[in-house]
Amino acid sequence: MSDEFFVHPYIPNSVPETKRRMLEEIGKESALDIYEPIPERLRFKGALDVPGPIHSEAELRRHMQGILAKNASCAENLSFLGGGTWQHSVPAAVDEVANRAEFVSAYDGLYYTDMGKQQVKFEWASQLGELLDLEGVGLAFYDWGTVTGLSLRMASRITGRNHVLLPDTLSPERLAITRTLCGPEEMPASIRVELVGHDPATGQIDLDDLRAKVSDETAAVYIENPGFLGSIEGQAEEIGRIAHEHGAQFVVGVDPISLGVLRSPGSCGADIACGDVQSLGVHMSCGGGLGGFIAFRDDDPVYASECPLILFTILPTEKEGEFAFAEMMEERTSYGLRDKGKDWVGTGAGLWMVAGAVYMSLMGPQGFREVGETIVKRAHYAARRLADIPGVSIRFGDGFFKEFVVDFGGTGTTVADINAALRERGIFGGYDLSRHFPDLGQSALYCVTELHTKNDLDALAAAVREIVA
Amino acid sequence: MTAGSDKTVKLRDYRSAHWDEPIIMEMSVPGERGVYVPLAEPEVEGLVGSDADAFIPAGMRRTQPPALPELSQHQVLRHYLRLSQQTMGMDLASDISEGTCTMKYSPKVHDELCRSPQMAELHPFQDDETLQGALQILWEFRTILCAISGLDEVSLHGGGGAHAAFTNAAVVRAYHQSRGELAQRDEFITTMFSHPCDAAAPATAGFKVVTLMPDEMGYPPLEQVKAAVSERTAGIMITNPEDTGIYNPHIDTIVDLVHEAGGIAYTDQANANSVLGIARARDAGFDACHFNLHKTFSSPHACAGPATGAYCCTDELAPFLPVPVTTFDGRTYHLDYDRPQSIGKVREFYGNVPVVLRALAWCLSLGPRGLREVSEISVLNNNYLMKKLLEIEGVSMPYDEKRRLDQVRFSLQQLKEDTGIGCHEFQERQIDFGVQSVWTSHHPFVVPEPFTPEPCETYSLEDLDYWAETAARVCREAREDPDLVRNAPYNQPIAKMTGLEALEDHDTWAMTWRAYKRKHGLAGP
Structure with a gap:
C-alpha cells in the first residue's frame, strides 16, 4: 500500500491492520502487487496534481459553502428566467420523499428488493399518462432536448422516412440537440431537419408553410405546446390532421404543468408526446433538475417497440390482488441489443420520477387546474404592466401560458443593459433572445409562475419603467 | 466459510417491509x-x-380534468x-452486488450542500456574474479530471455515462467531417466486454459498429484488432479494465493501431475505480475518455439519475466540444458559446451542476493520496472477495488470465450443471439475506450463468465476508434443497411475480394504470 498512514472515513479498510490481514489472506505483499496486470510502462509514476485533502467534514462544508456563497440565487433575487427550466413551487412533502436515503441511493435493484421504487415509477408514469391522455410512458431520461430528438428518431423508424418538420420558434437548445441526434446530412442514416415558419402575429405555426413542406417523405411533424416563445399552439388538432394525411407521426412537446388548463397532447391526436418533468416538483439546480419523458399511443405495439427508453409494465404476483413491476420488451434497448438496439438508454433522471409522482399526487386535478389558472392570470398581468411602459411591447398577442416575449425595441435600450440594471435591483430579467432570434430585435423571454406575487410583478414593472425612462 | 475479520459470519434473519400498499x-x-x-x-x-x-x-382549453x-x-x-x-437502497444494504455500477458511499454533507438555495435555486441562464460559485465548481473539477486523465479539456454536459459516449461519437464525427473524411470513415470498433453504450452511441450517431470478441485470455487478440482497423475506421470505444475486471495489457498497442489507421481512440472509464492515480488514459495514448461522476466520484445513483458522464479529450478534439465551455481568465469564470467548430449541444444548458459539486467535494476530501487509496482498496477488496468466492463449489472464473482489478465476472455454470440452479435463481435467493440483487451481466451472456459483484472501497472486511457467506449459503442450498432456491424469494415486499408473458404481450402489458384498466376490463363507463 502507499507508504503514509491514512485512514479515511469513507474507506473502512484503509485501517493498516485490516489491509495487512487482507493482503496476507490473498498472499500479496502490497496492493501494488495486485496491479501487476497493468504493464509498468502504462503506470502513472507521479502524484496527481489535485488539491486536498480537506480532512474534516466541517472544514469541507465551510470550504464548499464559501464557493456557493459566490452565487446569487433565485431565492433571494426575483427571477423571470425560464426557457427550459422554471422556478415553480416544490411542496415540502415532495422534497421529504425525494430526499429519502432509500431512493437517493438506489440504482438497479431488481423487482423484489427495489419493488417500492418500481411502484413509484409506475405511479409516475400512470399520473403523467393521465395528464397527457396517453397510455404508454417510458422512464425519464436526460432532458426535453434529448427526448425531442429521440422521439423524432422513433417516428423515423416507425415510418421508414428521414425528414422531420419542427417550428422555427423552437428552443435553440432543443433544436441544437435535435440536430446532433439527427446527424449531418452526408451520413446515410441521417434525418433531415427542416423548420416551419410562424405567424408573426400569434407565434403559432404558419399552416401554409407547413402544407408546403410536409410530404409523403415526412416522418414527423413536431410542435410544442406551449412553445418556447410562450405561444399556445391553437391549431394543434389541425396540424396533427395534416401530419396524418401524409402518413407522418404527430409529435407534441409539452410542459406538463400546463395540463390542468391546456388540452392534452393525446386528445389533440398526438402519436408521441415528449417534454420535461422539472416543472413537476423539481428544483432548477442550475439545469440539474431536468428530466425528459416520452409518452405514446399504446393501441399499436409499434410505439413501444420503437421507443428507446426503459419501459415497465405492471404484473400480478402469486398473491391475489398484489402487483409487481418489471421491465418489458427489454431486448429492444441498447442494453439488450447493443448497436442493434433502439438508439441508446442509460442512467438519466430517475429521482425526478420520485419527485414527480409525489407532486402529481399532492396536486390532483384541482391543483393542476388552479396552478394553471394562477400562472396564466399572473403572466398576463405582468405582460400588461410591462406593455404600459413607453417603448415596451408584447410580441405574438395574448395567447400565452407562462412565458411571453417582451420587446424593448422602442426603448432604445438593449436587453443586456436592462438586465444589468435589473440585477442591481435584485431582479433577474428575462432571457435575452437577441442572439438566437435576431429578427425579434431587442426582445427577452419573460417567465411568470405561481411563485410571483402581484407585488413582485409590480416591482418588475416599476424597475423596468425606471430603467428605460 | 472462514471470515477474514475476527467475527463469525452470521447471516441475518432479514425481512423486508411489506405494506401491501395499493396503487x-x-x-x-x-x-x-x-x-x-x-x-x-x-x-x-x-x-x-x-x-x-x-x-x-378555444380549441386548446382542457375540458376533462x-x-x-x-x-x-x-x-x-x-x-x-x-x-x-420497500426499496432497499445502497445506504441500507450491501450493494457489492451491483457490479459494473460502482456503488459507493455518497457522503451526506454533499446532499446538504446541493440542497442549499445557492445551488438548488440557480437558473442556468442567470448572468455569469451571478453564477461564479457554480462556474468555479465546474472549472475546478475540470482541472481535477485533466490531472486524473492526463487529457487537456473536459465537457461536463453529459447527463449519464452513455451520454458522454454519445458525445464522443458526435465529436469524432465532427472531427472527421472537418477533415473531409466523414464519408470514408463510417466504422467504430468496440469490444464485447465494453459497456453496451460504446456500441449503441456510435450506432445512433450513424456509424457501423465492429465488435471484437475475447479470446481464451479474456480480451481480443491483437490480430483481431489489426484485422478490424482500416481506412474506414472512425475510432475505437473501449473499456479497460472491462466488465470482467481484466486489464488488457496491449491497450497502448491497440491505440497505436487505431491511430495509424487515422482513427480516434476513446476509453470508457465510467468505472475508473481501480485506476485513480494508477494509470491515466493519456499515457496509453488515448485521445478521449469519460468518467461517470455517479460511479467513481461518489454522486448517488438516485434511482438512475440525475447523473453526469464527464467527457475528457485532447486539445485536438476540444474545438468540437458542445457549447458552452467553462473558461477562467484568472479572475472570473465565464461560459464560452463562441466556438464555431462545436458539435452544438447534447444537453440543455451545461450539465448537472449538483452532481459535479458532489464529485468535487469528494475529491477534495481525499486529495491525491486518498484518490489513490480508493483505487488500491477497491482492488484489494475485490481480490479478497474473489478468493473467498472461488472457494465455493460451483463458482468459477472464466478465462486464462486470472488476475482481476476492480470486479470479476464469475460463472455459476458448474452449479447449474450440478443442481439446475443458475444465476437467476441464485440472484432471487441471495436477496433473502438482505443484500441487493446481484448484477449478472450485460447482454449477450458471453460468460455462462454470470454474476458480477464489485466491492468498492466503501465496504468493510466484515461486509465482504458477509457477501461471500450469502453466496456460499445459496450454493450450498442449491445442492441440498434446490427447490428452496428455485421458489425464492421469501422475505421481500411482494410474493413471486407471475404472468411474465405480459413482458412481451401487447394485449396485457400496461405501462400505466389507465392502460391496465382498459386492457383488463376494469375501465369505468
Whole structure:
C-alpha cells in the first residue's frame, strides 16, 4: 500500500491492520502487487496534481459553502428566467420523499428488493399518462432536448422516412440537440431537419408553410405546446390532421404543468408526446433538475417497440390482488441489443420520477387546474404592466401560458443593459433572445409562475419603467 | 466459510417491509386536497379578468380534468414513505452486488450542500456574474479530471455515462467531417466486454459498429484488432479494465493501431475505480475518455439519475466540444458559446451542476493520496472477495488470465450443471439475506450463468465476508434443497411475480394504470 498512514472515513479498510490481514489472506505483499496486470510502462509514476485533502467534514462544508456563497440565487433575487427550466413551487412533502436515503441511493435493484421504487415509477408514469391522455410512458431520461430528438428518431423508424418538420420558434437548445441526434446530412442514416415558419402575429405555426413542406417523405411533424416563445399552439388538432394525411407521426412537446388548463397532447391526436418533468416538483439546480419523458399511443405495439427508453409494465404476483413491476420488451434497448438496439438508454433522471409522482399526487386535478389558472392570470398581468411602459411591447398577442416575449425595441435600450440594471435591483430579467432570434430585435423571454406575487410583478414593472425612462 | 475479520459470519434473519400498499389511483377520495397553490390576487383579476380560459385558444382549453388521485397530504406522504421502505437502497444494504455500477458511499454533507438555495435555486441562464460559485465548481473539477486523465479539456454536459459516449461519437464525427473524411470513415470498433453504450452511441450517431470478441485470455487478440482497423475506421470505444475486471495489457498497442489507421481512440472509464492515480488514459495514448461522476466520484445513483458522464479529450478534439465551455481568465469564470467548430449541444444548458459539486467535494476530501487509496482498496477488496468466492463449489472464473482489478465476472455454470440452479435463481435467493440483487451481466451472456459483484472501497472486511457467506449459503442450498432456491424469494415486499408473458404481450402489458384498466376490463363507463 502507499507508504503514509491514512485512514479515511469513507474507506473502512484503509485501517493498516485490516489491509495487512487482507493482503496476507490473498498472499500479496502490497496492493501494488495486485496491479501487476497493468504493464509498468502504462503506470502513472507521479502524484496527481489535485488539491486536498480537506480532512474534516466541517472544514469541507465551510470550504464548499464559501464557493456557493459566490452565487446569487433565485431565492433571494426575483427571477423571470425560464426557457427550459422554471422556478415553480416544490411542496415540502415532495422534497421529504425525494430526499429519502432509500431512493437517493438506489440504482438497479431488481423487482423484489427495489419493488417500492418500481411502484413509484409506475405511479409516475400512470399520473403523467393521465395528464397527457396517453397510455404508454417510458422512464425519464436526460432532458426535453434529448427526448425531442429521440422521439423524432422513433417516428423515423416507425415510418421508414428521414425528414422531420419542427417550428422555427423552437428552443435553440432543443433544436441544437435535435440536430446532433439527427446527424449531418452526408451520413446515410441521417434525418433531415427542416423548420416551419410562424405567424408573426400569434407565434403559432404558419399552416401554409407547413402544407408546403410536409410530404409523403415526412416522418414527423413536431410542435410544442406551449412553445418556447410562450405561444399556445391553437391549431394543434389541425396540424396533427395534416401530419396524418401524409402518413407522418404527430409529435407534441409539452410542459406538463400546463395540463390542468391546456388540452392534452393525446386528445389533440398526438402519436408521441415528449417534454420535461422539472416543472413537476423539481428544483432548477442550475439545469440539474431536468428530466425528459416520452409518452405514446399504446393501441399499436409499434410505439413501444420503437421507443428507446426503459419501459415497465405492471404484473400480478402469486398473491391475489398484489402487483409487481418489471421491465418489458427489454431486448429492444441498447442494453439488450447493443448497436442493434433502439438508439441508446442509460442512467438519466430517475429521482425526478420520485419527485414527480409525489407532486402529481399532492396536486390532483384541482391543483393542476388552479396552478394553471394562477400562472396564466399572473403572466398576463405582468405582460400588461410591462406593455404600459413607453417603448415596451408584447410580441405574438395574448395567447400565452407562462412565458411571453417582451420587446424593448422602442426603448432604445438593449436587453443586456436592462438586465444589468435589473440585477442591481435584485431582479433577474428575462432571457435575452437577441442572439438566437435576431429578427425579434431587442426582445427577452419573460417567465411568470405561481411563485410571483402581484407585488413582485409590480416591482418588475416599476424597475423596468425606471430603467428605460 | 472462514471470515477474514475476527467475527463469525452470521447471516441475518432479514425481512423486508411489506405494506401491501395499493396503487395510488385506487386510494383517491374525491374532494381531498394535498396542497394548495397560490391564487391570483383580486388586483390581478381586476386587470386581466377572472377567466384564465379567455387567454387560451378555444380549441386548446382542457375540458376533462386529468384523472389524478385526490388525497390529503399525510395520505400521500405515508404512501410514498412506505414505498421507500420497500426499496432497499445502497445506504441500507450491501450493494457489492451491483457490479459494473460502482456503488459507493455518497457522503451526506454533499446532499446538504446541493440542497442549499445557492445551488438548488440557480437558473442556468442567470448572468455569469451571478453564477461564479457554480462556474468555479465546474472549472475546478475540470482541472481535477485533466490531472486524473492526463487529457487537456473536459465537457461536463453529459447527463449519464452513455451520454458522454454519445458525445464522443458526435465529436469524432465532427472531427472527421472537418477533415473531409466523414464519408470514408463510417466504422467504430468496440469490444464485447465494453459497456453496451460504446456500441449503441456510435450506432445512433450513424456509424457501423465492429465488435471484437475475447479470446481464451479474456480480451481480443491483437490480430483481431489489426484485422478490424482500416481506412474506414472512425475510432475505437473501449473499456479497460472491462466488465470482467481484466486489464488488457496491449491497450497502448491497440491505440497505436487505431491511430495509424487515422482513427480516434476513446476509453470508457465510467468505472475508473481501480485506476485513480494508477494509470491515466493519456499515457496509453488515448485521445478521449469519460468518467461517470455517479460511479467513481461518489454522486448517488438516485434511482438512475440525475447523473453526469464527464467527457475528457485532447486539445485536438476540444474545438468540437458542445457549447458552452467553462473558461477562467484568472479572475472570473465565464461560459464560452463562441466556438464555431462545436458539435452544438447534447444537453440543455451545461450539465448537472449538483452532481459535479458532489464529485468535487469528494475529491477534495481525499486529495491525491486518498484518490489513490480508493483505487488500491477497491482492488484489494475485490481480490479478497474473489478468493473467498472461488472457494465455493460451483463458482468459477472464466478465462486464462486470472488476475482481476476492480470486479470479476464469475460463472455459476458448474452449479447449474450440478443442481439446475443458475444465476437467476441464485440472484432471487441471495436477496433473502438482505443484500441487493446481484448484477449478472450485460447482454449477450458471453460468460455462462454470470454474476458480477464489485466491492468498492466503501465496504468493510466484515461486509465482504458477509457477501461471500450469502453466496456460499445459496450454493450450498442449491445442492441440498434446490427447490428452496428455485421458489425464492421469501422475505421481500411482494410474493413471486407471475404472468411474465405480459413482458412481451401487447394485449396485457400496461405501462400505466389507465392502460391496465382498459386492457383488463376494469375501465369505468
